Amino acid sequence: MIPKARPPPCDQSGQACKSTTTSQYMLLVFSFLLMSIGAGGIRPCSLAFGANQFDKGGSNPNKHTVLESFFAWYYTSSIVSVLIALTGIVYLQDRLGWKIGFGVPAILMFLSALFFFLASPFYIKPKVCSNVFASFIQVLVVACKNRKLRYPNQNSDYHHKNGSGPQVPTDKLRFLNKACIIKGPEDVKLNGGAANPWNLCTVEQVEELKALIRVVPLWSTGIMISINLSQSSFPLLQAQSMNRHLTKGFQIPAGSFGMFMMIALTIWVFLYDRVMLPLASKIKGRPVRLKPIVRMGIGIFISCISMVVSGIVEHVRRRRAINEGLLNNSHGLVEMSALWLVIPNSLNGIAEAFSAIGSTEFYYLELPKSMSSIASALLGLGMAVASLLASVILNAVDKYTKGEGTESWVSSNINKGHYEYYYWLLALLTACNLLYFVACCWQYGPSADVDITKRMMELSDDDDHLP
Template identity: 30%
Template sequence: MEGIESNGRHGADTDRRTSKKGHRKLWACAFVLVNNFLQYTAYFGVSTNLVNYVKYRLHEGSKTAANNVTNWQGTGSITPLIAAYLADAFLGRYWTILLFMIISVLGYGVLTASASAALQSAVFYTGLYLVALGGGLVPVLGPFGAEQFDESDEEERRQQSSFFNWFYLSLNVGSLVGGTVLVWVQSSLGWGIGYGIPALFSALAAGVFVAGTATYRRDQSPGGSPLTRIAQVVVAAVRKCDVEVPSDSSMLYECDAVDGTSSAIQGSRRLAHTAQFRLLDKAAVETASDKAGASPWRLCTVTQVEELKCVLRLLPVWASGIIYAAAYTQMTTTFILQGDTLDPRVGRFKVPAAVLSVFDTLSVMLWVPLYDRVVVPMARRVTGHERGFTQLARMGVGLVILTIAMLAAGTLEVARRRVIARHGMYDAGSGDGGSYLPMSIFWQVPQYVVVGASEVFTFIGQMEFFYDQAPDAMRSLCSALSSTSFALGNYASSAIVVVVARATARGGRLGWIPDNINRGHLDDFFWLLTVLCIGNFVAYLLIARWYTYKKTVD
């Protein structure tokens, strides 16, 4: 009886601790998700309509305004690397997030003051670039939220996978509110209040994050400069280029640890040896001259060598995201050119082509809960995998879905060209008295919806993959890789357009993408993107087959 009572009390105590832990984790994630929503509402409230502010309020020409906005966006794709490096190397994620949010609040404050008082453009751009610097937090905030889950627990690993889905959803809801409601405020009520609201949201985001401090789990400690550790492995391997690697990996050097799982790198578990990139293993071969306190520039641990191997394995997967991003960015370029010629009227209202991107966001908002609550449980029963799909499989599905979106855009373009030929409306939508083709703009909706579905598989899959497969002490930096692949995808898209336009306009021909696309062959351009997507997917299959998942020493 006494034993039963004791066990009962112990079980009740355990249940209470488990419940308290789960309650705390739920609140921590809620603070992170609300913070992410508020940040991106503010960001898209500024970025969506920025070109109009620069053109009409700062009185810059169209080309100059477009270039200035593009330069700012390019800067915004680089700053995540700065935040990620500081988080991994020196500050930790919590303090990095807090620091960069303060910078962001300052930036929005300067923007608001500039817009309200019509200050000089130099003041405005100072605020704008402070926003770009402070806003690059996704590679840090995402891993910080994922850090709230215990990876040694199978159930919490599943919850961690779900977290990435909801994190991306909060980002998209923020972009929807910022890109619609706040843009309307700017157009109807003025730029002062239109920028004041993003400033308020930015301050609220910082307040929400600080309010959740007591609930956060902060296990990650800064591990020192990852770039230094990578350089040490390369230098040590080169120095020992003539040393033979033993066939038994247990002969390679590793630090002593009381629990057998921690490594010499602060905040990092030991990594198991892998057979790929064996030349780097030379850095971990202990020679006679290394016995007496060898320098890390001559002798590295297995975990340090495996860190570099992890990064090298991630790079081909990262590269496959460039073509994906190049095709994805057609939503903001060729999709809009296509939509500008179609009939936008709904009763007395006109729907601008750019507004249709809201269907991409709505698709993401539909697919995230559908994927999390329906697709994953169904896939889990078929595959037996705890996450339904492996991370590589999930991203691969997204690549296929985006290919379907390019096919849909090409098919619509074929139909559009037939309507043009039938009615002889080669100047419709391009200055011919504002006329439009007798074809509704809402025929574009399917391609936007399909693009949104591909995001849920590929973009969220990338976030989860780069976090999970990165070494513990490099998770923020590796998570930032996905944002750089997206930036390079934008540059790749521009390069493809330039090359195609020049190559197809030789011999006096108008080419595929002339100023008046009704006289071009935009359908052929979409077929080209389809082929590139297929080629990228084939290369991805080879990469996925070659890839070796990270293994820790538990």
């Protein structure tokens, strides 16, 4: 049994307690800050760094699906780690106290860092020569400076790296091309580099910024799925009001139903990667894989279906609650199995598997190889934006559906509210998002049908930017 901590001694004015509390609060905030900095360094870079490790040189005919499998299992391992944190670590904190609950993750993180540094000599570590964000700013600044210049007639008037990349910028987002126009011989040094990078950029720099700008509309289509996935509080209220018993002596905790999404995601990735693709390849007699952009669209569609199903389940649950006389009793138990919630949760997991893994691979293949870390960070950025937009949508629905004598759709009384309408509103927004996705695909044009092996082997040739 862990002894309880004694409160700090206080003087009559209570200043000692106040000072101790402030110190503890500052220490807690500082620890959160360190965790945020650490996560910000690990999450965007670990995926790209891990993909670089597959570039061992030579040719292997079985490498054509290795990157897709790596993305899938990397994301799955992240989900499994969250699952362990929400079950095992929480159990330790609840049973053995906060010291053990925080101590175990600290020990595991120490071992992880130790193993990382011990294996460091065996890693493939591309050299870093410049900062890609500074490069973006340079392109914008130089393009503004040169906005009055005319486009040259000769390709030699564009500045590019010697012996690498395109020598002429593409016509898309053409106004940025003025950043790489050579105005005179004084702009270029004898070794071929720019005399002043704030007066002249390379074609490669311009194309990198273009690639990021072109990807942004398709990136924005993934925000809606994250909004749907962030609706965790409503399924919790639903589960609390439904029969959660598997047996007479055991019932599933209401907060544990979110695990079905993670379980479905993990199972689906395994079936897709180890069963469906090999079977389809065997039937076709050639390697079969869905392009990342196709999987992104499928994920949006399944997410829409998930919201529709969630609304149907809630509609049935609410009607039964009213029939059982529980309209004014939001804590009453409805004679309906909570296992019905497994269906929308599982659909959410499958949608996440298609969309998140597909979009990460899409960014990684479409963006230049020098921006691989940015590609892996875009998914996390979308989730952050989605969390903010989800609050905006929820507040708007609560404000405009509540009136005199009328309960809000998202009322605290789940039986008086209309959560099904809210789910169907999200389904409608997701359907509109799917149409927007199709329009973005049409505007984007053909996505790169890149050979995976070739793409990975390119990573070490020109990974010279620090995101």
